Amino acid sequence: MSAESDYVTLISSDGYSFVVQRSSACISAAIRRMLDPSLGFAESKTNTCRFENINGLVLEKVCEYFYYNEKHKNSKDVPDMDVPAELCLELLMAADYLNV
Amino acid sequence: MSSLAGRGRGKIRPPRRGLASADVDFETTWAVLERAFREIHTKNASALSFEELYRNAYKIVLKKKGDELYAKVAKFEEQWLGENVRLQITRLLTPPLMVLDASGRSLESTAEKRISGEVFLKALKEAWDDHQVCMGMLTDVLMYMDRVYCTDHRQPSIFAKSMGLFRDQILRTPVKTDLPTLLDILKRIILDQIQMDRDGEAINPHLIKANIYMLEGLYESEQEVEDEKLYLQSFEQDFLGTSAAFYREEGERLMKESDAGTYCRHAKRRIDEEHDRCRSTLSESTTPKIQRVVEDELIRHKMKGLIEMDSGVQYMVDNDKLQELSLVFDLEARVDPKKSELTRAMQKIITEMGTNINNAAIAASTAPPPAAALAEKEGEKSKPASSAAKINQQTVAALKWVEDVLALKDRFDGIWKKAFEEDQTLQVALNRSMADVINAFNRGSEYISLYIDENMKKGIRNKTQAEIDQTLEKAILLLRYLQDKDIFETYYKKHLCKRLLLNKSQSIDVEKQMISRMKIELGNSFTLKLEAMFKDMTLSEELTNGYRNYINSLGQADPKRVDLSINVLTSMTWPLEAFRGGQTSDQANESGKTQVVFPPQVERVKMGFERYYNEKHSGRCLTWLSNMGDADIKATFPNGGKDGKPRTHEVNCSTYAMLILLLFNDLPAGASISLEEIQARTNIPPNDLARNLQSLAVAPKTRFLVKEPMSRDVKPGDRFTFNDNFKSQFVKIKVGVVSAGNKVEGDRERKETEKKNNDSRGFAVEAAIVRIMKQRKELAHTSLLNETISQLSAQFKPDVAMIKKKVESLIEREYLERIDDAPVPSYRYLA
Numbered sequence: 013m014s015a016e017s018d019y020v021t022l023i024s025s026d027g028y029s030f031v032v033q034r035s036s037a038c039i040s041a042a043i044r045r046m047l048d049p050s051l052g053f054a055e056s057k058t059n060t061c062r063f064e065n066i067n068g069l070v071l072e073k074v075c076e077y078f079y080y081n082e083k084h085k086n087s088k089d090v091p092d093m094d095v096p097a098e099l100c101l102e103l104l105m106a107a108d109y110l111n112v
Numbered sequence: 113m114s115s116l117a118g119r120g121r122g123k124i125r126p127p128r129r130g131l132a133s134a135d136v137d138f139e140t141t142w143a144v145l146e147r148a149f150r151e152i153h154t155k156n157a158s159a160l161s162f163e164e165l166y167r168n169a170y171k172i173v174l175k176k177k178g179d180e181l182y183a184k185v186a187k188f189e190e191q192w193l194g195e196n197v198r199l200q201i202t203r204l205l206t207p208p209l210m211v212l213d214a215s216g217r218s219l220e221s222t223a224e225k226r227i228s229g230e231v232f233l234k235a236l237k238e239a240w241d242d243h244q245v246c247m248g249m250l251t252d253v254l255m256y257m258d259r260v261y262c263t264d265h266r267q268p269s270i271f272a273k274s275m276g277l278f279r280d281q282i283l284r285t286p287v288k289t290d291l292p293t294l295l296d297i298l299k300r301i302i303l304d305q306i307q308m309d310r311d312g313e314a315i316n317p318h319l320i321k322a323n324i325y326m327l328e329g330l331y332e333s334e335q336e337v338e339d340e341k342l343y344l345q346s347f348e349q350d351f352l353g354t355s356a357a358f359y360r361e362e363g364e365r366l367m368k369e370s371d372a373g374t375y376c377r378h379a380k381r382r383i384d385e386e387h388d389r390c391r392s393t394l395s396e397s398t399t400p401k402i403q404r405v406v407e408d409e410l411i412r413h414k415m416k417g418l419i420e421m422d423s424g425v426q427y428m429v430d431n432d433k434l435q436e437l438s439l440v441f442d443l444e445a446r447v448d449p450k451k452s453e454l455t456r457a458m459q460k461i462i463t464e465m466g467t468n469i470n471n472a473a474i475a476a477s478t479a480p481p482p483a484a485a486l487a488e489k490e491g492e493k494s495k496p497a498s499s500a501a502k503i504n505q506q507t508v509a510a511l512k513w514v515e516d517v518l519a520l521k522d523r524f525d526g527i528w529k530k531a532f533e534e535d536q537t538l539q540v541a542l543n544r545s546m547a548d549v550i551n552a553f554n555r556g557s558e559y560i561s562l563y564i565d566e567n568m569k570k571g572i573r574n575k576t577q578a579e580i581d582q583t584l585e586k587a588i589l590l591l592r593y594l595q596d597k598d599i600f601e602t603y604y605k606k607h608l609c610k611r612l613l614l615n616k617s618q619s620i621d622v623e624k625q626m627i628s629r630m631k632i633e634l635g636n637s638f639t640l641k642l643e644a645m646f647k648d649m650t651l652s653e654e655l656t657n658g659y660r661n662y663i664n665s666l667g668q669a670d671p672k673r674v675d676l677s678i679n680v681l682t683s684m685t686w687p688l689e690a691f692r693g694g695q696t697s698d699q700a701n702e703s704g705k706t707q708v709v710f711p712p713q714v715e716r717v718k719m720g721f722e723r724y725y726n727e728k729h730s731g732r733c734l735t736w737l738s739n740m741g742d743a744d745i746k747a748t749f750p751n752g753g754k755d756g757k758p759r760t761h762e763v764n765c766s767t768y769a770m771l772i773l774l775l776f777n778d779l780p781a782g783a784s785i786s787l788e789e790i791q792a793r794t795n796i797p798p799n800d801l802a803r804n805l806q807s808l809a810v811a812p813k814t815r816f817l818v819k820e821p822m823s824r825d826v827k828p829g830d831r832f833t834f835n836d837n838f839k840s841q842f843v844k845i846k847v848g849v850v851s852a853g854n855k856v857e858g859d860r861e862r863k864e865t866e867k868k869n870n871d872s873r874g875f876a877v878e879a880a881i882v883r884i885m886k887q888r889k890e891l892a893h894t895s896l897l898n899e900t901i902s903q904l905s906a907q908f909k910p911d912v913a914m915i916k917k918k919v920e921s922l923i924e925r926e927y928l929e930r931i932d933d934a935p936v937p938s939y940r941y942l943a
Contacts, residue, residue: 045252046162053162053249061163109170111259 020047021060022075028068034059036078041111065109070102074110138177141168142184148253149185153192153246162253170256178261182270185254189247189274193281197239201232201282201294226308229301230316236298237322239282244329247274279330279342298323299347303354309389310358317393324394348398352405355386359409376439379410411443438531441538455541462524462542466549469516513553514563518586521546547593560590561603568611568623580622588629596908597634598876599869601641608642612649620646635906659724709795711774743770747816749838761840763816765847768796768804773816776834784820784831802826807847814847873908877918880904882927885941893937 020037023029038044046055055061063071077093084090095103145168148160172181251258251271258269267273283295302323305315327343359382366375383406390399444454524542532538550556564587594600608623624646631639710718748760765773771794775785791801805826809819816838820831880903884896891899897915904910919939922928931938 042166042255045255046166048252051162051249051252052158053160054158055162057158062161063163064167109256111255 017059022071023060023062024066024068024071025064026068028071030071030075032075032078036082039078039081039112043110066106070099070106073099073103074106138172138180141172144168146188149188149250152249165253166256169254173257173260178257181257182261182267185270186273189277190281193277198282201235201239225304229305230319232301233319233323237319240326243278247271275330295346299350303351320393328395343395352401355402356405356409359406363410373436376436376443379443380439382406382410437527441532455538459541459545462545463548465520469513469520470553510559510562511566513559517550517590550590550593551595557594557596557600558603560587560594561600561607563587564626565607565611584626584629588633592633598873598907601638602865602869605641608645612645659721662724709793743767745770745773747773749836762844763847766804768800769808769847771796772804772808784833787826787828787830814845874914874918876904876907877910877915878922881918881922885928885939890931890938890940896939
């Protein structure tokens with residue numbers, strides 16, 4: 013995989029992988045730094061991030077949020093994103109972790 | 113490496129739910145992180161997983177062990193810097209670099225010093241760069257700690273902390289005991305290098321710049337207060353100090369060694385250099401400060417000396433060194449927005465040059481050739497020719513004065529435009545000096561008027577409209593500077609009057625243009641009378657035509673009738689005494705009263721016109737000013753033509769000359785008349801009579817009369833005969849009128865003008881006072897003075913003594929009274 017492609021792969025703790033646009037994923041400060049080529053960590057070399065403490069269900073929602081954010085970045089009166097109640101806590105923790 | 117990572121992962125794999133509840137062993141986790149950090153510092157980061165490190169730090173912080181982690185990281189960094197990095201740098205220090213005051217006594221050449229300095233700078237820069245990159249990575253990994261722990265506990269971020277550590281461990285620690293710290297060495301090296309740069313040696317600006325960046329990035333304390341940057345605190349002060357000393361020394365040396373122009377160029381170059389240096393080598397933020405230092409040392413303290421140098425501003429102006437002047441201006445403008453030094457110098461120069469011009473004019477006008485001076489003593493009757501020469505000389509001096517002043521003005525305007533960037537302050541100063549120069553010359557008003565006169569009579573011939581405009585503009589320009597505008601008005605009126613009546617003016621249009629320009633410049637009241645004069649001229653023309661038609665309508669075509677053209681002048685507006693040149697006012701009054709005797713044929717016409725005029729305008733009194741008129745007569749000379757045949761000439765001469773010639777009409781051929789007789793029969797004032805006889809009997813081209821005895825002067829007892837043998841190749845002959853020249857006033861005339869002027873000023877002052885008092889009713893003395901002066905300033909600058917005198921006289925005449933019990937001297941208006 014090239015050093016800097018437009019898409020990156022996020023892998024959850026239970027093995028699901030999500031290929032998302034780099035720019036969208038970089039909304040998360042943690043992911044952004046993981047992938048920053050100037051720092052030269054392993055993630056930036058492979059363009060793949062493996063999250064040991066986030067499961068597929070939550071990561072899917074996170075990715076959904078990335079795009080949701082990207083889409084409504086500059087608009088007003090944004091419709092609320094649908095978040096299932098049972099995922100709330102875990103999502104919040106993931107958000108804290110990823111610094112979204 | 114992979115086994116390490118694997119071990120970490122195995123240990124801390126969390127249960128699916130409850131990240132926080134995972135059991136975390138701090139020691140193990142830290143061990144993982146520490147190993148990773150070491151890898152980072154040795155640039156082996158690519159094998160590390162960011163996520164894993166991040167997760168580990170995250171967990172430690174979640175477990176409320178953030179403080180421990182923070183302390184551990186700090187300690188780790190401190191050790192790393194202290195043990196590894198410092199060693200690397202100190203290894204590069206050559207002994208001379210460590211001695212602080214090596215600059216003076218160092219044995220090695222500058223080149224060697226430079227090279228070892230550069231090596232050191234390079235090492236330091238690399239260490240700093242490495243530290244920054246590594247700390248950047250560490251900070252990223254520890255982002256969660258920064259975000260959660262540091263913010264909550266008000267600790268500086270780990271990045272700032274580690275920068276502080278770098279400062280303390282590397283820069284602030286003495287290399288060995290008793291030796292300077294690296295920071296001091298660094299400072300000195302940079303200063304040395306800058307000095308080399310100033311001396312013209314090549315240095316590596318990027319290297320220094322990098323180190324300056326470092327100093328800029330570091331702060332005195334952990335708080336990172338903006339103005340406590342290490343750069344500002346420890347380096348900049350020293351830098352400015354050294355520079356000031358350097359430039360002070362250099363400035364003094366240059367002042368001694370080179371001329372002002374070189375100095376200016378040098379100073380300018382230095383300023384630019386420092387500017388560039390700040391950009392390329394040091395920090396932009398220093399630019400204004402170092403510029404100030406250079407300006408202070410090279411310009412502000414030296415400006416006065418510079419301007420007064422032999423090769424200073426005076427020299428530059430004299431030699432038209434515009435470029436250098438503009439440099440001086442530029443420099444001065446940097447340090448002093450008012451440019452007071454330069455202004456003072458320029459004013460001095462203008463005043464000097466102006467005084468020279470004034471003196472030259474005075475010298476030229478008061479040093480007539482001896483012969484003329486002698487003639488002047490004998491009186492004006494004796495030798496009009498030589499006195500005319502003197503007058504001409506004065507006129508030339510006047511014209512020269514005006515031209516010189518204009519040239520001066522042009523020159524300084526040029527300098528101002530080209531060298532001084534059209535600066536406002538300087539313009540004001542230059543203008544004031546010009547005004548001073550012009551007003552310092554007491555004949556300024558007269559000379560300017562004379563200049564216009566000359567141009568109106570001769571100057572504008574063969575000139576395009578544009579050139580004429582330019583000439584007029586110049587005259588107005590001078591006028592603008594003039595303070596005593598009322599005196600100018602008097603003179604201008606006089607000159608204009610002569611031009612109009614004697615038809616000397618080249619173009620009435622241009623005259624009118626001039627008037628309208630003056631109107632714009634000086635206001636309506638100033639030109640009122642001048643315009644009235646033009647109006648009179650137009651009216652007179654209409655009147656003459658009207659009269660001619662009236663005569664024609666009478667139908668008696670009399671071949672012998674004398675044609676009359678007349679100018680009726682309003683006595684108030686025309687300065688008619690201008691034509692009684694050379695007479696005192698007593699004589700003038702007398703000649704005004706005594707009417708010359710006209711021969712019957714002329715007298716008839718005169719009566720006819722008076723009748724006609726009184727029909728049209730009743731209640732007006734006409735006074736005939738025959739001394740201003742001229743006449744066309746036909747004269748027949750018996751032996752004038754070829755072969756002794758009679759020939760008729762058309763002679764244009766003054767009215768008086770006509771009267772004299774007419775006397776000879778009735779005389780038998782060959783008979784003579786004495787001077788006294790002519791005087792008695794015509795009643796022409798003796799002055800004018802002598803002058804006219806002179807032009808008729810002495811001037812070679814118009815010798816219609818033969819004088820007995822033949823001499824140049826007309827004396828009592830001389831006798832005159834008609835010159836039968838007069839010959840001329842022209843049909844038309846003009847008899848010159850001796851005194852009607854374009855001339856400066858004689859001393860007597862001047863006194864008179866001054867006296868009259870003072871009188872008219874007196875009236876103006878009185879009028880102003882009464883106007884003011886009528887409006888205010890009561891006013892303190894000082895404010896009355898001020899108001900009077902400001903009211904009259906458009907016309908002239910009143911004399912305080914005169915105002916006081918006028919106030920006194922008004923009190924005497926009971927227009928005003930003193931208020932007795934007022935705290936300050938005050939007056940009351942008495943209605």
